[in-house]
Amino acid sequence: MQLRRVAVTGVGAVSPFGVGADILVNALYRGESGTVLVPELRTIKGVRSHVAALVKGVDPGVIPRKQRRSMSRMSVYAVLACREAFGQSGLPAECLSGGDMGVSIGSTIDSIDTFQRFFEEYLAERDMEQMRSTVFFQMMNHSCAFNVSQALGIEGRVIAPSAACSTGCQAVGIGYEMIAFGKQEFMLCGGADEFHPLSTASFDIINAATTGYNDRPHETPRPFDRDRDGIVCAEGSGILLLESMESAEKRGAVILAEVAGFATASNPQNIADPSAASMEVCMKKALADAGIGPNEVDYVNAHATATIQGDIEESRAICGVLGGDVPVSSLKGHLGHTMAASGGLELIATIAMMNRNCIIPTLNLENPDELCKKVNLVRKLEERPVRYALKNNFALGGVNSSLVLRRYENDK
């Protein structure tokens, strides 16, 4: 049940393509890959995957020192993305104070770089005398969220949902619910993560990271492709600014899209194995929340990270809920898996597809896997109107999330 309609009036992105939502979207439409060889990974024993998609073009120095001192890289990404989203919204600065603006931003884990630097010093001599006062601020679970609120002067709710790869989608969904239920007027929502070899190693050890394309990074990951071999870890931040439709229309804001429905649901069968049945539950709940039937969905932006089993299960789930005709693509082939940022970044791209009437195909999908082919896999730019889009994100730990976007048509 939705009490107030919710509009997206701003987006912000820090991605492997650089800083800015336009930079992200244009790179996706050009079919670019953010995956590169990371020489450091070659030096680590036990890590077979040597590629990642790393953020470029970030200058932390644009953030004042007093704000920046409590930020790890992921918080810098989140703050830059929030600044962009807020700027695009056209909201006056006064909206940041007074408690009407809230924050819902999370990360998979907190800054491993910071933890590593701390423990290198601490364990060497069992010595904490060198620890700076702001180290712990970079380690706290809500580091991105509070750094955003501090940097922008936000006085409303600050929450930091964390559900690995579902984080960003969940954070936007929670923001949507807060506005729909009248608890906040405006929300900056999404996720951020920074790359560390631990991410790659964690997927590698469960045979879910790409290992066969170290000599041709741009050819991996390969969602839904017969020759896919796993995830490419990535980093960044994707942020959406949400507000009530009433507020957006009243002030004449440019409304990028409407958040029409959201669901998050757990798969308690296994912490790592994806399950089509549980994905179906989540997608159905999101459609029910949006009040639409399966035949009304015009596009699915899949989670599809290019793991063997995940892509098969998601294909089955999409087919089970929506049938085999709705166009489906994944942006992991371009972006890699930006983890907690993936929900926000991929929602930004999905909004662009809705407004441009043109669906971005899955990069590196050359030979669709027989077990994924039952759905309509988009393989080239496809011009078609998208009124409703469904966005999936599924996480380790069995946390699934789906969000429904509706193109804004001024049809109140």
Add this chain to the structure above:
Amino acid sequence: MTNDEIIRIINDSLITEFELDSAKMIPEALLYDNLELDSLDRVDMVIVLENAFKFKIREEKEIRDIRTLDDIHKFVINKIRESERAL
């Protein structure tokens, strides 16, 4: 080490750590009002000075009374001279 050398090391260390404008590093500069440091910076300032001069000052009561850059200069110079006399 001369007093001027000590002052230069202090100023350079603080400029680097807190990204300060060297033009503001005048002796009468107030740490909070003029150099825009705060309570967390004050904690880190102690670590910076300890690293720069290889002494321990965290428990020194006089640190609490430091208000200006000149107070830091005098505190550190006194501390170093005390150490030298103790040798």
